[in-house]
Amino acid sequence: MxxxxxxxxxxxxxxxxxxxxxxxxxxxxxxxxxxxxxxxxxxxxxxxxxxxxxxxxxxxxxxxxxxxxxxxxxxxxxxxxxxxxxxxxxxxxxxxxxxxxxxxxxxxxxxxxxxxxxxxxxxxARPAIGAVFPTLMANKSVIVLDVGANVDCRPKYLEQFALMGKVYSQYALGVEDPKVGLLNIGEESCKGNDVALQTYQLLEENPHIPFIGNAEGRDVLSGQFDVIVCDGFVGNILLKFAEAIGDVLLQTMREELPYGLRGQLGTALLKPNLRRIKQRIDHAEHGGGLLLxxxxxxxxxxxxxxxxxxxxxxxxxxxxxxHQVLERIQTSYAQSQGQSVASVQSSTES
Structure with a gap:
């Protein structure tokens, strides 16, 4: 059957x-x-x-x-x-x-x-929208969350975003040992506002989150991180800026590469490469964000x-x-709380 x-x-x-x-x-x-x-x-x-x-x-x-x-x-x-x-x-x-x-x-x-x-x-406590971004490393992506569901976040929410992002990266994106970062204005643990400072401490102390430190804006697409957490206000701006950059690059290539006879010949030879470039940077190729x-x-x-x-x-x-992402998130959360999955599922926590 x-x-x-x-x-x-x-x-x-x-x-x-x-x-x-x-x-x-x-x-x-x-x-x-x-x-x-x-x-x-x-x-x-x-x-x-x-x-x-x-x-x-x-x-x-x-x-x-x-x-x-x-x-x-x-x-x-x-x-x-x-x-x-x-x-x-x-x-x-x-x-x-x-x-x-x-x-x-x-x-x-x-x-x-x-x-x-x-x-x-x-x-x-709060759902988050996770968006997958390309990185400088071939065949490697980074998931950023939240990119729009929560404009204001408590440290607890960001800690849970990191846990959900780790599960998604590991099981849906196939990263064996995901590295988690906190989007911040500097690499040092003392940088950032109160929410960032408290979140840093929570992530560092949680044994179920493979946290490796703060990620600056320039680190998002470096490939150094597999998961980056931030509030939805910053994340949504980051998402739309990244989409605009991709559109600018694609449009620039369309306009400049075919310029002149050499450009036309070169473009014809480079078509397979250009197709792969489009697949890596065009936001349409990623489909959308998962509401985790x-x-x-x-x-x-x-x-x-x-x-x-x-x-x-x-x-x-x-x-x-x-990849049973929902079930794995539930299991991972239960483990982080030192509980069984059954006890978490029977919980009435709001």
Whole structure:
């Protein structure tokens, strides 16, 4: 008897290019990855897009009556629109009809829906969005968290971010011994504000976190660290700056490399190399950020995501599911507290 494929719910109505690009990315994922896709949204709009993309696999459509637009206030809109596509998608995970959610819609609404619909993993005080960045070292990435879920953080939250990031780096990114750093204004342990100083001490004293010290801004992409923790205010600025730098580099190469006859010939010869460069620095190749700490796999993609980014977001969700990231975070947290997993799961800590 063959194994049942995992199902991933995709918010087909979320994002600047929905539903056309979202559906196109989902179709590719259904064909290239061993998963089933549940397209959540307006059936008429989704069907119209599917007709333009003949595929051997039939994608299931789950109707949703509303969508939360980018300008709406998240919590109010989620309550006012219980049948919004992001709510319906989260409910599919909550009710075990899907194993994960991907959305390129309102990121605040996706985070809030994840918390309200799925709840937090037991013991985790705050969820965090983890984003994977390329580094100067080939085939090596760094996960930075939080990049937007929590503007203000207590030291306890950052300690838990480090624990979750370590688990993700180890099991999803395949780093045998992840090295954790705290984003700060200097390498010395005495640098930073009160939160940074207290967090440094917590990380240094926690035997379950392989903490190697502070990471300055220039260290983020060096490859020296596998996990870097910071509050969501700084992390979101860092994320968007890194995306802009990648866009600038790609655009510069497009403009400058083909210049003149030699440039045209050189560009033709360098095409395989340029393709690999794009894969390393283009944020679309990474798909989105994983909302770690909620009781379900949730990938939040950039609002401007197009089909390739949606495909990669679905791939990211599948990898998190396959590597049992949620279960491993729960186990790691229990071990850090000197408790059994069962006792953590039965805890009512808020």
């Amino acid at each position: 063959g194994s049942t494929r995992e199902k991933i719910a995709v918010d087909a109505m979320g994002g600047d290019y929905a539903p056309a690009e979202i559906v196109a990315g989902a179709i590719r994922a259904s064909e290239e990855l061993d998963i089933e896709i549940l397209l959540v949204g307006d059936p008429h709009q989704i069907e119209a897009v599917l007709q333009n993309h003949p595929t051997s696999r039939k994608l299931e459509i789950v109707p949703a009556e509303d969508v939360i637009s980018m300008h709406e206030e998240p919590l109010t809109s989620l309550r006012r629109k219980p049948k919004a596509s992001i709510n319906v998608a989260m409910d599919l995970v909550k009710n075990k009809r899907a194993s994960g959610v991907v959305s390129a819609g309102h990121s605040g609404a996706a985070m809030a829906a994840g918390l309200l619909r799925l709840g937090r993993l037991k013991g985790i 700490g909620v009781d379900g796999i949730c990938i939040i993609s950039h609002g401007s995501s197009q089909a390739p980014s949606i495909f990669n977001a679905i791939r990211l969700a599948k990898e998190a599911i396959d």
